[in-house]
Amino acid sequence: MPEYLKALHERFTTASPEAAKIQRERDRILARLRGQLGRSQRVLLLHLLDLEDDLRDQTSLDSFITGIRLARGVEQELSEIPPYSYDTEDEERARKYTEKGGV
Numbered sequence: 001m002p003e004y005l006k007a008l009h010e011r012f013t014t015a016s017p018e019a020a021k022i023q024r025e026r027d028r029i030l031a032r033l034r035g036q037l038g039r040s041q042r043v044l045l046l047h048l049l050d051l052e053d054d055l056r057d058q059t060s061l062d063s064f065i066t067g068i069r070l071a072r073g074v075e076q077e078l079s080e081i082p083p084y085s086y087d088t089e090d091e092e093r094a095r096k097y098t099e100k101g102g103v
Contacts, residue, residue: 009064 030049034042077084 005065005068006061008068009061013060013064 026049030045033045037045
């Protein structure tokens with residue numbers, strides 16, 4: 001299932017012009033840093049950037065999956081007969097609470 005969701009994510013996710021602008025700025029700053037840092041510091045910096053990219057990708061995928069789950073939950077609620085009602089659920093919770101000896 002995760003591979004299917006990754007494929008859907010790749011299919012429906014598009015990069016914004018703003019993202020491309022940010023990436024160009026990041027690359028420009030990285031090029032400046034390369035000239036100012038030693039080899040070991042550059043390796044650490046590149047490793048950090050790779051981890052940040054991985055985290056951003058995972059966060060994007062997690063958000064996409066959450067959106068799918070939300071849409072699925074909404075679809076299920078809309079197809080219920082009778083339709084879901086917060087008021088009905090709230091009244092049911094209150095009734096159960098008073099039956100248990102609540103206020």
